[in-house]
Amino acid sequence: xxxxxxxxxxxxxxxxxxxxxxxxVGIKFLYTLLSPDSNIWDYTWGHGTLDMGRNVIATVCxxxxxxxxxxxxRSLRARYKPxxxxxxxxxxxEVAPKRWRLEIxxxxxxxxxxxSMNLPDGIQRRRTAIDELNMRTIFxxxxxxxxxxxxxxxxxxxxxQARSQKYGKLENGKLLKIPPYLVKRRKQHFxxxxxxxxxxxxxxxxxxxxxxxxxxxxxxxxxxxxxxxxQNTDSAILQGSSEEPTSTSLEIRQYICRIANAITVFAAxxxxxNLEAVTETVTLSLSLNLGVxxxxxxxxxxxxxxxxxxxxxxxxxxx
Amino acid sequence: xxxxNPEGLRLDGRRPMEMRQLRAxxxxxxxxxxxxxxxxxxxxxxxxxYGPREVQNRSQQMNDxxxxxxEYSMANFSTGDRRRKTKGDRRSTEISLxxxxxxxxxxxxxxxxxxxxxxxxxxxxADGGTRSACINAATLALADAGIPMRDLxxxxxxxxxxxxxxxxxxxxxxxxxxxxxxxxxxxxxxxVTLLQMDAKLPMDIFENVMQLAVEGCKAVDSYIRExxxxxxxxxxxxxxx
Numbered sequence: 001x002x003x004x005x006x007x008x009x010x011x012x013x014x015x016x017x018x019x020x021x022x023x024x025v026g027i028k029f030l031y032t033l034l035s036p037d038s039n040i041w042d043y044t045w046g047h048g049t050l051d052m053g054r055n056v057i058a059t060v061c062x063x064x065x066x067x068x069x070x071x072x073x074r075s076l077r078a079r080y081k082p083x084x085x086x087x088x089x090x091x092x093x094e095v096a097p098k099r100w101r102l103e104i105x106x107x108x109x110x111x112x113x114x115x116s117m118n119l120p121d122g123i124q125r126r127r128t129a130i131d132e133l134n135m136r137t138i139f140x141x142x143x144x145x146x147x148x149x150x151x152x153x154x155x156x157x158x159x160x161q162a163r164s165q166k167y168g169k170l171e172n173g174k175l176l177k178i179p180p181y182l183v184k185r186r187k188q189h190f191x192x193x194x195x196x197x198x199x200x201x202x203x204x205x206x207x208x209x210x211x212x213x214x215x216x217x218x219x220x221x222x223x224x225x226x227x228x229x230x231q232n233t234d235s236a237i238l239q240g241s242s243e244e245p246t247s248t249s250l251e252i253r254q255y256i257c258r259i260a261n262a263i264t265v266f267a268a269x270x271x272x273x274n275l276e277a278v279t280e281t282v283t284l285s286l287s288l289n290l291g292v293x294x295x296x297x298x299x300x301x302x303x304x305x306x307x308x309x310x311x312x313x314x315x316x317x318x319x
Numbered sequence: 320x321x322x323x324n325p326e327g328l329r330l331d332g333r334r335p336m337e338m339r340q341l342r343a344x345x346x347x348x349x350x351x352x353x354x355x356x357x358x359x360x361x362x363x364x365x366x367x368x369y370g371p372r373e374v375q376n377r378s379q380q381m382n383d384x385x386x387x388x389x390e391y392s393m394a395n396f397s398t399g400d401r402r403r404k405t406k407g408d409r410r411s412t413e414i415s416l417x418x419x420x421x422x423x424x425x426x427x428x429x430x431x432x433x434x435x436x437x438x439x440x441x442x443x444x445a446d447g448g449t450r451s452a453c454i455n456a457a458t459l460a461l462a463d464a465g466i467p468m469r470d471l472x473x474x475x476x477x478x479x480x481x482x483x484x485x486x487x488x489x490x491x492x493x494x495x496x497x498x499x500x501x502x503x504x505x506x507x508x509x510x511v512t513l514l515q516m517d518a519k520l521p522m523d524i525f526e527n528v529m530q531l532a533v534e535g536c537k538a539v540d541s542y543i544r545e546x547x548x549x550x551x552x553x554x555x556x557x558x559x560x
Contacts, residue, residue, distance in 0.1 A: 048467065050427070057507075059427060059467035061547050063555055076554045078465025079352065079371065107371035107385075107434035155382070156432055182558065270557030312559060 048073030080105040080180040080205035082158055086149045087189040089175065089203035090160075092139050098132055100139055102147070102160065105180055105205045110158035112147055117162050144170045144209065146201055166190060166216050172248050173199070173211020174260045178267035180206035184274065191275050196255035196282075200275065208273070210260045212248045254292055258282050261295040265304050280307065322480040322492055330491055331360075338475070338487045338535055339448075341542050343455075345463045345550045353464025357456035360489060361446035366456035368464045370436035379435075384428035386435045389419035391453060393442040414450055417513065421474075421503050422457055424512045427467040436466060447489040448476045450501050454513070455539055462547055471543055472512060474503035475535030477528045479520060484528045486535050500525070502532040506540040 045051060048060045049072060058064070062075035082088075082104075090102035090110060102110045114127050114135060139145060146167050147160040162168055183202050191200040192213060201209040248256075262281040266273050281304055285295050294300065323329055333339070339360030348354035351367035358364070374380040391414045392406045422438060438460070440453040454474035461468060478488045480497040493499055498520045503513030511533075520528065 050467075050469070057470075059469065060465050061462045061551055062465070063551070075465035076551060076558070077353065077463060103373075107373075107431050109373045270554055272559050308559075 042069070043071045044069050046070050046072030048075060076181050077179055078181070079107060082106060082149050082152075082205070083185075084149055084151055086185070086204040087146065087201070088149060088160070088205045089144065089146050089170070089201055089207040089209050090205070091175070091207075092141050092143045092145060095135055095139070095141065098127070098135075100135070100145075102145060104158070104203075105177070105207065106158060108155075108157040110147075110149075110160050111153065112145070112160040112162060116150065116160065118165075118168070139169060144173075144175050146170055146203070146209065170201070170209050170211055171214075173209055174256055176208040176210065176260055176263055176267075178206050178208060178263065178273065180204065182206070182267060182271070182273050183208075184272060186274075193255075193259070193279065196259070197252050198255050198259060200259065200278070202273065202275075208263055210256050210263070212252055212256065255282075257292045258285060258295065261285075261292060262304075265295060265301055269301060269305055269308070271308050277308070277311070280311075320495070322495060322497075323483045323485070329485065331489060335483045335485050336531065336534075338538060339489070341539065343459055343543065343546045345459055345546065351460070351464075353460045353462070353466070355456050355459030355463055357452050357459060359448050359452045359455075359487065361444055362442070362448050362452045362489075363444040364440060364442050364449065364452040364456045366438065366440045366453065366460040368436065368438050368457070368460040368466070370464070371431040371434035371466065372437075374433065374435040380433055383432050385426070385431040385433075387419055387423045387426060387428065387438070388435065389415050389422065389438040389440070389457075391415040391418060391440050391442075393445060393449070397442045397445045414453070417450065417515070418453055418457060421454055421472055421513045422461065425469045425472050425505055426461065427469060430467050436461075445490065447491075447493040448487060448501075450474065450515075451476050451503075454503050455543065459543060459546070463550070470505040470508050471540060472503055473506060473536040473539040473543060474501060474513060475532050475539055476501045477532035477535065479524060479528050484524070484531045486531050498525075498528065500528050500532055502529060502536060504533055504536045506537050 045056050048058060048062060050057050050059045058073045060073050060075035060078070062073045065072055065074050088104050088110075090104040092100050093103045093109060094101040098114045100112045102112055104110050114132065117138065119125075119131065120138065145162065147162040148167060150159045150161040153159050183204055183206055185204055189202045189204070191202070193200060197213045199209070199211050199213045203209065259278060259282055262278050262285065263273055265281065266277065271277070284303065284307060285300065288303075290300060323335060327334060329335065340358075342358040344356045346354060347356045347365060348367045351369055353368040354366060356363065356365045371385055374386055379386055390406075391411050393402060393411065395402050418438065418440060426436065438457050440457055442449050442453070451474035454472055458472045462471070475486070476488055476499060478485045478492060478497050478499045480492060480495055485492060488499060496518065498516060498518040501513065501515045502511065504511050514529070516525070
């Protein structure tokens with residue numbers, strides 16, 4: 001029952017029942033990708049394909065994509081595929097000499113070097129042995145960190161950097177794990193929801209952070225303030241390790257849980273997660289006066305699905 | 320005992336060349352990277368795949384390829400009498416090794432160096448042919464996890480009782496003492512990755528029985544492809560653009 005699928009990049013089939021439009025056709029393993037002219041050399045074969053000499057086969061179960069001469073197979077539920085410059089959220093697994101090892105959803109653990117991290121006092125200087133011994137004051141095991149992919153090491157693992165103020169330890173919030181294929185690479189991954197007072201970070205590796213809003217101070221402003229007022233350096237150092245843990249208000253905590261549940265519902269239904277959709281879902285749940293835990297019930301899943309159908313049919317109508 | 324009656328029907332009413340009913344489902348274990356459940360008649364098996372992920376035992380890390388680990392276990396309630404020891408007994412260790420070698424032959428391990436792929440297979444209901452059902456379930460789970468493979472591995476068993484080659488033996492036929500041939504193939508590449516047999520068979524009859532098992536494997540292959548295609552289409556539709 002092998003289907004012969006011509007190598008057109010996407011087949012659009014409109015499902016009349018619920019207005020969903022299907023994009024692409026899943027191809028199965030060992031699908032012989034031969035163009036009608038039987039000429040393999042016309043194309044460049046990318047990820048997910050294997051050149052077997054006489055023909056080219058797909059090695060993963062996924063959707064065939066074609067960009068000009070490049071043909072590749074995009075698998076759906078696979079692990080994260082990193083690219084340089086991606087914003088990711090990870091959890092510290094190990095504190096090693098001069099580096100931290102983070103768990104991101106990849107085939108190997110990522111490495112955040114001590115030199116790729118801003119020191120708490122904000123001064124740019126060479127890391128000394130004392131800095132190495134004080135690594136635990138910055139991050140410990142099980143901390144959640146936001147960072148950016150700097151590059152690949154020669155053994156294939158990721159090199160991260162967290163040099164900006166917006167990267168670093170994330171506190172007072174919730175970490176969600178969803179399949180990476182539901183998070184699209186966009187220009188903006190950090191979102192601040194004003195009306196709820198919540199920060200939302202969409203990590204490209206499928207880890208999403210929902211937490212209480214933290215004011216990100218501009219690094220240059222802080223340096224100037226520090227230089228002018230030597231007393232402020234003490235307070236700046238203490239900011240990293242706050243002596244009085246501020247508790248989050250109940251209202252903000254409930255909003256955090258609502259947003260987290262909305263994202264969980266989206267991931268369970270397999271829809272692409274983006275900011276507008278999530279905020280609409282939260283508004284929907286508030287308008288229906290649902291309790292936070294009631295969002296995870298089957299009824300709400302159905303309503304979210306209906307909302308998504310509406311949204312997609314609207315966008316196709318606009319096109 | 321008569322395993323094939325004069326009309327040509329077996330104990331469960333099947334014909335000698337007939338397979339049991341196949342049922343498969345993908346994505347049954349939500350925490351795993353890939354998972355599947357596979358049923359061949361009354362034999363029900365669940366497979367879960369974790370990986371590729373960081374190698375947990377540094378000494379076993381391989382610099383040029385992925386480490387494939389497999390664990391086969393039978394649930395206490397899977398057989399007629401409740402089992403006392405489900406893991407670690409010789410049969411489970413042997414089958415774990417067999418499944419590992421079979422899957423390792425088809426996974427493109429050199430694309431994922433320094434990582435580890437874990438395959439956990441558990442038998443929920445055992446009625447003969449558990450080895451084959453486990454391999455089929457593991458293939459589906461690996462496909463669900465998006466792990467690159469050379470081809471799907473499908474497996475089927477066949478036997479020889481009452482002078483008739485029988486396809487897809489169940490527990491009663493298996494325990495009859497006749498030969499039981501388990502074959503695992505890469506259908507499109509037409510290569511055999513697993514071939515095991517209990518008892519003895521003359522060469523010419525063995526060739527017939529093995530050919531029958533290979534036909535069974537190809538039937539399983541077309542079914543698995545159907546399931547994977549449907550599953551991928553559904554996921555892609557839901558995801559949207």
